[in-house]
Amino acid sequence: MSPQSASGTTSPAEVLRYTAFSSDPGGGNPAGVVLDAAGLHDDEMLAIAAELGYSESAFLTAPPGGLGGGSGRAFTVRYFSPKAEVPFCGHATVAAAVALAERTGPGDLVFATRAGTVPVTVTETDGTLRATLTSVKPYVAGVAEQDVREALTALGWPATDLDPALPPRIAFAGARHLVLAAASRARLADLSYDFARLEALMHRLDLTTLQLVWRASATVFHVRDPFPVGGVVEDPATGAAAAAFGAYARELGAVPGESVLTLHQGEDLGRPGLLTVELREGDPHIRVSGAGARIPQPAD
The missing domain is CATH 3.10.310.10 (Diaminopimelate Epimerase; Chain A, domain 1)
Incomplete structure (x- = not known):
């Protein structure tokens, strides 16, 4: 090219x-x-x-x-x-x-x-390369109720479809993400949103993606990441948001301070990916790891 x-x-x-x-x-x-x-x-x-x-x-x-x-x-x-x-x-x-x-x-x-x-x-x-990144120091911040309502309106989600055990927050581990937790896997799977409206809100809040999550078990989550500010409807697997979510889960006490979380992403797009998020007691930084592979091109 x-x-x-x-x-x-x-x-x-x-x-x-x-x-x-x-x-x-x-x-x-x-x-x-x-x-x-x-x-x-x-x-x-x-x-x-x-x-x-x-x-x-x-x-x-x-x-x-x-x-x-x-x-x-x-x-x-x-x-x-x-x-x-x-x-x-x-x-x-x-x-x-x-x-x-x-x-x-x-x-x-x-x-x-x-x-x-x-x-x-x-x-x-066994021939598979795997990379682990260590995030910059993260933070978790509150988000105004009117901004949550605007995000839900853009998504077409009623407030009753949120998981009350995982309240909305803005989380950062290199980039800012709004974390919204769905109450069901079906809610997470049904994603069709107002691109322009969500993009405008994200620019105003300086967000890179929305981190939409559903908790499958104590340490397993399914996630999706709308990314209209980047010109992309949805990001298939999002390491920065995974790191931010690790900080969020720890800050809220949703997981122990020493934890390994598994995030499934991309299944709804036909590009399944697996992200591992490691939290270490006493260390504020988040570690995110996953495999990688070259995408063959016609000339290869």
Whole structure:
């Protein structure tokens, strides 16, 4: 791919395609990955992301001297949706880490993002690469009742379809997400919303996605993430929202401080993915892990 910038110049960047949170290229969440974006301008990165049409793409550059002392395992990473740059993206982080591991081997990486420094560790088991990112310090905040009502109106959800045990909150672990818990799996599965209305609310609240959840058991959840601000109806697997949800669940006491949560996402889109969220007692940071795989292209 050699996209043109707004100025008409052509970029020689190699654009890779990987899926995150699945070892099956047909599952999880696809992301574009550019491992050497040093020569790209902002408009070129946005053009690549828009042409791919994935919810996000990751663009890496190796900083001089590196965060890792010039080890070749440290990178500055920027993330673009088809419509705009976003401060952090979990699934594109996993995709980029897996792409790097295929070239330089498993091990530790350091990503400098707009949201902060994100360590990533890649392991390999039986030929499957798995990346674990450690979030920036999260927070959980309240949300005004009128904003919850507006979100529910845009979703077409009556308030009675919410789970009272998991109240609405805004959660952050690199990006802001509004967490809304459905009272049933059927409610979560039936997602058809007012794109423009939800997009306007999300811009006003500086949200990246809505994290819609249904609790299947003590540590197992099904989740969906509308993403109109990125120009995408729904994100198939959302690592940043998973990290934020981990912080939310811990803050509300919905799970123990030392927990491993399993999040199922993408089933309703035909792209099933599996996200593992680890909480450690005394450590505010959230760890999110999942498998990744290259998406074959016709030329492969």
